[in-house]
Amino acid sequence: MISTLVLVAQETGNSWDLPANIAFGIISVIAIGGALRMVTTNNVVHAALYLLVVLASVAAIYILLGAEFTAVTQVLVYIGAILILLLFGVMLTRAKIGGDEELDYEQRWMGLGVSVLLFVVMAYSLWEEFGSDTRLVGYEPQRTAEVADSVFSTYIVPFEAVSVLLLAALIGAVVVARRD
Amino acid sequence: MNALLAVELGWAELPVKVAAALAVVLLPAGTTVYLYLFKMVSFMQSRLGPMEAGPYGSMQLLAEVGKNLQKEDIFPAKADRTIFALAPYVVLASTFLLVVIVPFGPDAGFASLDTGTFDVRQFDGVGVFYALAVSSISVVGILMAGWASASKYSLMGGLRAAGQLIAYELPLVLAVVGVVIQAGTLSLQGIVYSQINGEIFGFGGLGLPYILTQFVGFFIFMIAVQAELTQAPFDMPIAESELVSGYLTEYSGFRFLMFFIGEFATAAVFGFLASVLFLGGWAIPPFVMDIIGIDETSSWFNLIGPIVMVTKMLVLTFIIYWVRFTYPRFREDQLQKFAWKVLIPLSLINIAITGVLKVAF
Numbered sequence: 001m002i003s004t005l006v007l008v009a010q011e012t013g014n015s016w017d018l019p020a021n022i023a024f025g026i027i028s029v030i031a032i033g034g035a036l037r038m039v040t041t042n043n044v045v046h047a048a049l050y051l052l053v054v055l056a057s058v059a060a061i062y063i064l065l066g067a068e069f070t071a072v073t074q075v076l077v078y079i080g081a082i083l084i085l086l087l088f089g090v091m092l093t094r095a096k097i098g099g100d101e102e103l104d105y106e107q108r109w110m111g112l113g114v115s116v117l118l119f120v121v122m123a124y125s126l127w128e129e130f131g132s133d134t135r136l137v138g139y140e141p142q143r144t145a146e147v148a149d150s151v152f153s154t155y156i157v158p159f160e161a162v163s164v165l166l167l168a169a170l171i172g173a174v175v176v177a178r179r180d
Numbered sequence: 181m182n183a184l185l186a187v188e189l190g191w192a193e194l195p196v197k198v199a200a201a202l203a204v205v206l207l208p209a210g211t212t213v214y215l216y217l218f219k220m221v222s223f224m225q226s227r228l229g230p231m232e233a234g235p236y237g238s239m240q241l242l243a244e245v246g247k248n249l250q251k252e253d254i255f256p257a258k259a260d261r262t263i264f265a266l267a268p269y270v271v272l273a274s275t276f277l278l279v280v281i282v283p284f285g286p287d288a289g290f291a292s293l294d295t296g297t298f299d300v301r302q303f304d305g306v307g308v309f310y311a312l313a314v315s316s317i318s319v320v321g322i323l324m325a326g327w328a329s330a331s332k333y334s335l336m337g338g339l340r341a342a343g344q345l346i347a348y349e350l351p352l353v354l355a356v357v358g359v360v361i362q363a364g365t366l367s368l369q370g371i372v373y374s375q376i377n378g379e380i381f382g383f384g385g386l387g388l389p390y391i392l393t394q395f396v397g398f399f400i401f402m403i404a405v406q407a408e409l410t411q412a413p414f415d416m417p418i419a420e421s422e423l424v425s426g427y428l429t430e431y432s433g434f435r436f437l438m439f440f441i442g443e444f445a446t447a448a449v450f451g452f453l454a455s456v457l458f459l460g461g462w463a464i465p466p467f468v469m470d471i472i473g474i475d476e477t478s479s480w481f482n483l484i485g486p487i488v489m490v491t492k493m494l495v496l497t498f499i500i501y502w503v504r505f506t507y508p509r510f511r512e513d514q515l516q517k518f519a520w521k522v523l524i525p526l527s528l529i530n531i532a533i534t535g536v537l538k539v540a541f
Contacts, residue, residue, distance in 0.1 A: 045263070049320075075313040075317070080349065087327075087342070091327050144306060144309075
């Protein structure tokens with residue numbers, strides 16, 4: 001449905017694509033709110049669940065851009081696997097109900113500095129590239145077959161390299177975790 | 181028929197679709213609970229089951245729902261109230277997200293998530309990949325329920341559920357890959373059409389239901405579904421003799437009802453998905469189509485399709501509950517071994533063989 005919104009927005013052709021921009025605004029407010037609460041909450045499980053909100057919002061933005069395959073991959077990998085493993089680990093080890101007052105980190109100012117720096121760099125480069133153009137022009141819904149074609153032809157070498165890297169990491173994890 | 185379907189609803193389409201999705205989630209869940217959980221299991225155990233409420237006990241379900249709605253909504257004293265309250269909604273949301281992708285006919289469905297042009301039957305999109313992705317969201321709800329209950333039984337149940345669902349997610353996805361390779365598309369609608377147009381050694385009268393070529397995949401898929409639904413013999417997360425009731429221990433009334441509906445509705449939706457992937461979906465065998473004189477693009481299928489789908493779903497859920505009431509529970513280590521050492525290697529071999537045969541033929 002949202003990709004239809006994007007298409008409708010393209011046809012109207014004015015510089016402000018209202019539906020797409022409203023949707024983007026709502027999603028990004030949710031994402032930023034979730035991210036802020038994730039670093040400020042004093043409960044580990046709550047932090048993990050706020051992370052879920054952020055990851056789901058990113059998936060929603062992918063759908064808004066017509067990149068459905070990427071969005072579904074985001075849900076399958078980040079929510080379906082990584083976040084669940086994270087929750088699993090947190091609940092196995094330290095999962096107090098209610099807050100944990102000592103849950104803080106003294107190097108938070110450095111973290112804040114790095115994230116502000118990252119924001120400035122990304123905002124500057126995006127502004128340089130797109131200027132004040134707020135339309136989503138040229139963003140047609142991405143076809144899964146095209147993703148597969150480019151991964152298995154143009155980007156076959158990086159793809160295989162990443163596969164080997166992941167295999168090495170997997171074997172490494174097994175070696176580290178083995179008792180004998 | 182065509183005129184009826186051609187009515188443009190515009191924005192009014194949304195409430196209609198919401199009502200239809202509610203029906204598709206609630207009705208199959210109710211039917212399977214009455215038919216299998218109440219009646220079939222009773223006959224298998226040489227008893228009658230519910231007989232008093234309505235003719236042949238058919239109103240028992242309404243009585244159960246009424247009972248659960250009247251119960252007090254209890255929160256444990258030390259529970260994390262917000263997360264405890266939200267958990268059943270997350271589980272049910274996963275079911276609703278799953279049901280929107282299922283096609284019930286050429287045009288009967290909630291959202292196809294297909295891209296590309298339909299006129300030349302070039303199906304593309306995320307289809308079945310989406311279904312597998314959103315089905316894993318329910319694990320988050322189960323973990324939330326287990327943790328927020330502030331009870332050791334709930335936490336153990338939640339952790340067991342998460343471990344089990346992660347382990348069986350893989351064979352579930354890998355079993356589907358064989359079908360996707362054979363159909364050449366991820367789109368569920370495309371998978372249905374390629375089964376209609378398939379041929380068994382040049383004979384097209386039956387189409388080619390992928391259960392015939394992907395029987396290994398079907399077998400693995402049904403086992404993984406059994407585990408994903410935490411039905412016996414995979415019911416360690418709610419093992420009543422060990423964990424009281426696992427992550428459901430502290431839930432009562434309305435919230436328990438939501439978990440219950442979520443469990444049985446998801447079973448039905450997985451039945452729908454399996455019938456699309458392996459049994460030809462909403463289609464009837466092509467030779468029957470020839471006799472009646474309609475083809476697969478006929479809009480009559482928007483009417484016949486749902487009936488065909490429900491029939492196939494009832495057969496598949498029958499198998500799920502038959503297994504559930506027949507086999508004793510696995511042990512936790514047996515369960516993990518079975519997933520990682522049997523099902524996953526088997527499904528990888530299945531993918532390799534399917535790929536080779538696809539290229540060869």
